[in-house]
Amino acid sequence: MDQPIIRIQDLRKSFGTLTVIDGLNFDVMKGEKLALIGPSGSGKTTILRILMTLEGISGGRIEVCGEPLYHMQRHDAEVAADEAHLHKMRRHIGMVFQHFNLFPHKSVLQNITLAPMLTKGETRAVAEKRARGLLDMVGLADKADYMPSQLSGGQKQRVAIARALALQPQIMLFDEVTSALDPELVEEVLEVMKRLAAETDMTMLLVTHEMGFAHDFADRVLFFDKGRIVEQGPPAQIFTAPQEDRTKSFLRKIIAAGQRV
Numbered sequence: 390m391d392q393p394i395i396r397i398q399d400l401r402k403s404f405g406t407l408t409v410i411d412g413l414n415f416d417v418m419k420g421e422k423l424a425l426i427g428p429s430g431s432g433k434t435t436i437l438r439i440l441m442t443l444e445g446i447s448g449g450r451i452e453v454c455g456e457p458l459y460h461m462q463r464h465d466a467e468v469a470a471d472e473a474h475l476h477k478m479r480r481h482i483g484m485v486f487q488h489f490n491l492f493p494h495k496s497v498l499q500n501i502t503l504a505p506m507l508t509k510g511e512t513r514a515v516a517e518k519r520a521r522g523l524l525d526m527v528g529l530a531d532k533a534d535y536m537p538s539q540l541s542g543g544q545k546q547r548v549a550i551a552r553a554l555a556l557q558p559q560i561m562l563f564d565e566v567t568s569a570l571d572p573e574l575v576e577e578v579l580e581v582m583k584r585l586a587a588e589t590d591m592t593m594l595l596v597t598h599e600m601g602f603a604h605d606f607a608d609r610v611l612f613f614d615k616g617r618i619v620e621q622g623p624p625a626q627i628f629t630a631p632q633e634d635r636t637k638s639f640l641r642k643i644i645a646a647g648q649r650v
């Protein structure tokens with residue numbers, strides 16, 4: 390049996406007195422495409438931010454690629470990870486955010502090549518060759534020399550996806566990547582992500598409010614409420630035959646709001 394690429398055990402996270410994640414357990418297998426859905430405030434984004442080491446944990450344990458994320462071995466004992474360990478672990482994971490966070494004064498090509506050249510010591514030639522391949526993949530081969538301000542929101546988000554992929558992570562995290570976009574620009578970003586999901590064996594975790602997309606994209610859907618998994622399963626089961634009352638009522642509200650599931 391394969392080892393999970395992500396293993397989350399008894400994870401807890403509080404902000405002050407507010408407990409956001411409360412004894413969470415789940416594994417992700419290599420190549421799996423997971424959608425995290427659930428009401429606002431249920432902790433979905435926090436889970437991605439913890440995996441990206443943008444937030445610390447309050448308790449529990451996470452393993453990524455067989456190694457502890459927030460712990461490390463020192464003199465036969467497991468201690469809290471130091472910055473060097475977190476830095477080393479971060480190379481396994483890439484993240485795309487709701488707000489694309491492109492460097493405004495760098496061209497599209499420079500946005501994509503900067504991190505591989507700085508953090509992995511790649512030559513410009515190698516970094517640019519990959520960047521052009523990725524731009525082609527996201528349908529923006531002709532925009533390499535544009536500045537971010539010359540792009541639409543959907544194009545910016547596709548550059549942000551290419552930028553995250555340029556570091557060749559094993560795991561990609563997508564945090565509501567379409568929610569800042571005008572409705573007519575959503576589809577082009579979803580299409581790129583569907584293609585990525587279909588054409589690569591990358592492990593992908595997606596937080597989304599687009600249930601139709603979660604349905605088409607994911608191998609497994611996790612429905613969260615109050616920092617816990619209420620129900621999980623293949624999309625066909627979660628969206629058409631949910632078992633738990635909280636999942637049913639969440640989906641009823643989504644359908645009432647006019648979304649396809």
Ligand SMILES: Nc1ncnc2c1ncn2[C@@H]1O[C@H](COP(=O)(O)OP(=O)(O)OP(=O)(O)O)[C@@H](O)[C@H]1O
Nearest residue numbers: 404407409427428429430431432433434435436596
């Ligand atoms: N840095 C922070 N400081 C304090 N509270 C925070 C912080 N980040 C998140 N929270 C709180 O943690 C809870 C979970 O937030 P999170 O963003 O993970 O939820 P979510 O399920 O992704 O919600 P949404 O779908 O609205 O994005 C919320 O109550 C939020 O206000």
